[in-house]
Amino acid sequence: MIVIMEPQADQSQIERVVDRLKEFGFDTHISAGVERTIIGAIGQKNELQVQQIEAMQGVERILPILQPFKLASREFRPERSQVKVGDVVFGGTHIPVIAGPCAVESEEQMLAAAQAVKDAGAHILRGGAYKPRTSPYAFQGLAERGLEILAWAGKQVGLPVVTEVLNPRDVERVAEYSDMLQIGARNMQNFTLLREVGMSRRPVLLKRGLSATISEWLQAADYIISGGNHNVVLCERGIRTFETETRNTFDLSAVAAVHELSHLPIVADPSHGTGKWRYVTPMARAAVAAGADGLLIEVHPNPEQALSDGPQSLRPEVFAQLMQEVRRVAEAVGRSI
Amino acid sequence: MIVIMEPQADQSQIERVVDRLKEFGFDTHISAGVERTIIGAIGQKNELQVQQIEAMQGVERILPILQPFKLASREFRPERSQVKVGDVVFGGTHIPVIAGPCAVESEEQMLAAAQAVKDAGAHILRGGAYKPRTSPYAFQGLAERGLEILAWAGKQVGLPVVTEVLNPRDVERVAEYSDMLQIGARNMQNFTLLREVGMSRRPVLLKRGLSATISEWLQAADYIISGGNHNVVLCERGIRTFETETRNTFDLSAVAAVHELSHLPIVADPSHGTGKWRYVTPMARAAVAAGADGLLIEVHPNPEQALSDGPQSLRPEVFAQLMQEVRRVAEAVGRSI
């Protein structure tokens, strides 16, 4: 790291900082410029040491040099990782599509949704049994009954299933019923939950937090990987900005950035990313063209009756059309769906 | 709510929407303008009905009329609420100050901190035993041993204590050791945790999420209150924006807005709000002048050795000076500290 001293820092303050750095095991190098002194510190640092140095008198600020994430970084693992969910592989040439309703509502609804997304060519079925809702007065999901229905519907049509887990206590149970565990955006920094899924053997779909930087997102992945679970798939689903025409701002550049910084596969979710069903198909095409390693699309047999997220859900026939369009784009970039 | 139809919506689509609204129990009123039809719907709505109407064909968008929070609103309770923590009251003329280190590190550190903040006139002692850290490689807190030390230090100097709870499983244990439970910014929408503290009898300090609107924050309070726990104190601690000179953007207008919209007391935390100890004293003064019902200030006997948040922690003598300054401002606005 680089320590920048204040212009008015005196010699004794500089020496104290250098001593402290050496105590931490750093090699130091001092550049005494005209305007201020800069101290280079070479060695392994941790967050705590950075903060302790930053709190010293005479220190203006610290410039970190290395990224704070490690296990998720390309430096740790230069080649791209592949994550398997049943027979489905994320991170290869083929681009899997996860589709289904926001929430599991009933057997009829899930079976209709499962059949529709299977017929259109989706590879994994989704559906929420535990729903994180901003308002306590909104539908909160069918809980364990929802898990049963989801697993049953997946089996009926022959698709693996993914569903969100909210409570650290539920990780094992959810893992029994599903092939992939989803960590939702609001829980991206629920570290208790991250540790818990890190101890599971199920692959994890880690959604980006509403106001999480890419670096924080990869640090969240580090939590899971450092627990022993290497099967992490990232999911861009829009960030919060001032724009209100879309529900979130779908940050597709994150796909390119993650490919540069990390070896983990990244999926894009234009349904949450835009929040309006009319924008889902063009942004799904864009995600594939940007290099996304998968898509997550909300599909409901009858959006007007949906118990959650109706406005951003596609009708089955619109989803079938989407699949045709993204297939053509996938071929244009040398991949397949 | 107001339903705005698309310009090209036809008569049958309008009728379907009206029928659906009536089915939901709304009184409807149609205004057929030159450019488009608008349907007013009078009655109690819930989030689900809004989304189901919004997903109907021909509907452009919905304008909600009532705020989505209820129990936390001034309409539910017009007069200001008071929340008691031991003998300390939030929401009255007196402005309590919560102070202490970010993390409990050792008996010596906590006792020194407790004595220093008590001497300077603070009313509640804070200290984290479970720390939510962005990086898995950072100090994660002393856990139950930390709770013991915090409770012991509080007793030594005669101050009630507040500490953060991260895991729904820990709520009971943390409540045993502390007088107030803190929900951190990253957990403001951890609904599992909100429900759990809603079932506790301990007062709750609910920090605003990094990217939470004031409305979402008050809905989070609704989660706790609807569980039966009315003792909620809000805490503004900065939101995430593009500005990087401060760690967060300290949104002091939220104090004025919460006083308009809600009956709950609101505390301000300029330590996290700005992230730099030099800005803490002026912003603490500003918070009191804006009408805050309390302050939360990070104080560490030796910030350079702090295991967490050193750069934003005040030394005891700086904190003592802050207390003198905020006392004068409190008097100028007809209150006391």
Add this chain to the structure above:
Amino acid sequence: MIVIMEPQADQSQIERVVDRLKEFGFDTHISAGVERTIIGAIGQKNELQVQQIEAMQGVERILPILQPFKLASREFRPERSQVKVGDVVFGGTHIPVIAGPCAVESEEQMLAAAQAVKDAGAHILRGGAYKPRTSPYAFQGLAERGLEILAWAGKQVGLPVVTEVLNPRDVERVAEYSDMLQIGARNMQNFTLLREVGMSRRPVLLKRGLSATISEWLQAADYIISGGNHNVVLCERGIRTFETETRNTFDLSAVAAVHELSHLPIVADPSHGTGKWRYVTPMARAAVAAGADGLLIEVHPNPEQALSDGPQSLRPEVFAQLMQEVRRVAEAVGRSI
């Protein structure tokens, strides 16, 4: 518009609001709910009337119903507009590519750039003669000499040219030398300049402001169109958010949203949108897949020597590769480049 009264508003306040609305020529309709009174006002409104009503005693807030932009809206003109720059057409099946360096630096540099982008298949040459720079110590452009060089280089290779105009005084001169006028992001709400280019006959490339909503952007287009210049092409170039891995957050959903809300063509600029040359090609592919009606790409014969924006400029050979990739994506979505 919809006027929402405060819960405690009394009858006389309601009547005053209704009287004022009638004075403004609105038809009104009152819904006296249990919790509050809502007044629907049907008719043409303007911004001023909204504000005057909002400032009345007893009024809580106003919900506008119609979008504030008119001439740029799809309601004003349901079919897509086409804008011609020389023989190049924006808004049709063909997707024109604008390319060239950020700044005009010299005859040699511009000719090399012009030749390179022409060879790779670009349709319009760009280059800045007047540069808006955050710091007064940065290179500010060659001014009129830059205009001459740009026009000369365009003629040499047979490409029309586009360049930015900063000063209302310069509009005529810049229009003499160029085929299209660019309004930069920092000037999107420079209304003096918008009015001036509205009086020009040259097509305008209107970049989105760093923190402009899509609605404000379309209102800025209204300024130009209402001056008599209908030839407006919008350009998405990234918005400012908390994310720092990219220079801006490239809001590609704006392409889908603009196609829904407006008849104007929209171009995407992944060079400014991401700020890093490595991310330009994948995001150019994504822009075409999302439906963009054009691309703007920064290309410099030697980015390491560039006087401006080197880090986001492509070398000619990388640009040639980009052109091949976006052509394949264009075909996949039924268009051509």
Add this chain to the structure above:
Amino acid sequence: MIVIMEPQADQSQIERVVDRLKEFGFDTHISAGVERTIIGAIGQKNELQVQQIEAMQGVERILPILQPFKLASREFRPERSQVKVGDVVFGGTHIPVIAGPCAVESEEQMLAAAQAVKDAGAHILRGGAYKPRTSPYAFQGLAERGLEILAWAGKQVGLPVVTEVLNPRDVERVAEYSDMLQIGARNMQNFTLLREVGMSRRPVLLKRGLSATISEWLQAADYIISGGNHNVVLCERGIRTFETETRNTFDLSAVAAVHELSHLPIVADPSHGTGKWRYVTPMARAAVAAGADGLLIEVHPNPEQALSDGPQSLRPEVFAQLMQEVRRVAEAVGRSI
């Protein structure tokens, strides 16, 4: 600056960067770490050199060390500057209050406003003759006639006046009629205009842009100062974030930050900062407590008839009450109003 090379950068790339840095006149120091090479470069840099180095092959990123603003910085001038407008001084112990309507509408309106703010104890009269309006259909101001009315009203009550200038062509004329020139938020990076007011001798009130960082704001001040006009007063007026309860997010920490980074006086504008008249008084108190060197408050004799910004304008009697409250807070922090 610090140049961080990519992990895979080879020796020849490192040497090319070092050669280039030496060519630019830097002293360099190479640290070859295990993971990557870091090059320290000591000397004066400019923005261009940074970008040219950043664009070189093998370079991952650049960490700048010095702030990019110079003339506005505390390093350039350690003691606080004072700016005089007539007999009114910004930057001393006394805190001047600028007040008046958003727009000049008529002689009657301006005289009533001028008398009211004078009676309540304001020090400078404000009023807009040229109005930057988001929509072309909104009231655009009375132009030169507005300047005459403003100057006349100021003279009638004995107050200096400040008004906004939008067009570089108008700077001289506006300077004739007014004692201080305002640069509005939307023009903070209108560099043509900044240069023009830099050549004027009138003091300048420089509002912060809606999405401007504090660093960019101080660079904008550098534009004006480098033109020869040292009389710059900054004005915080809220930034754009995701929060919609307030019109903008009033970033009061900017007052503390500017006092740390710059010698220029800083004024706070809670009227635009919050956008709702109910929040203006508490946030004016907060601004004074935070250390603001002045206040800017919108006051209108009859907000319901205001041609602009009615919802955030105070009635004269509310403003008089505000003045009493901020006076008490000023005394509490050792200043006067």
